[in-house]
Amino acid sequence: MPRAAGQRRDPRRAPHPARPLGYRSRGDTGAGLVRRGSVGVSDPVSWLLIEPGWTVVDADGKDVGKVEEAAGERDIFSGIAVATGLFGSPRWVPANEVAEITEGSVRLRLRADQIKRLEAYEEPSESA
Incomplete structure (x- = not known):
């Protein structure tokens, strides 16, 4: 395109390109976050959703x-009864030893040897 009479080119160098010199443009980096797949951990859920048969894992x-029973009042979690073997009686795990409850799984703060030393669970008596 022809320039107007009397105007010359700007003696300064041409402006820099939109990207840094020496680096090639690559794909969008987004927010710069590392994209990772799910590690198999779901969101925590309420103790009211615990069902018999859920998996119990130690620390x-x-x-x-497996969970045999979850106990508590309407708004206060007391603990769970854990069936640790085929013939043994379930063990009572108080609520303060439960680290996390996720869909289908309960994680405890205790190790396996500590769970074996817990007292046996006794079902509450039915009183009218």
């Missing part, structure tokens, strides 16, 4: 049994 992540 080391080892499977130590």
Whole structure:
């Protein structure tokens, strides 16, 4: 395109390109966050959703049994009864030893050897 009479080119160098010199443009980095797949951990859920048969894992992540029963008042969680073996009686795990409750799984703060030393669970008597 022709310039107007009397105007010359700007003697300064041409402006820099939109990207830094020496680096090639790559894909969008987004927010710069590392994208990772799910590690198999779901969101925590309420103790009211615990059902018999849910997996119970110890503090080391080892499977130590299944939930037999969850106990508590309407708004206060007391603990869970954990069936640790085929023939043994369930063990009572108080609420303060439960670290996390997720869909289908309860993680404890105790290790397997500590769970074996817990007292046996006794079902509450039915009183009218």
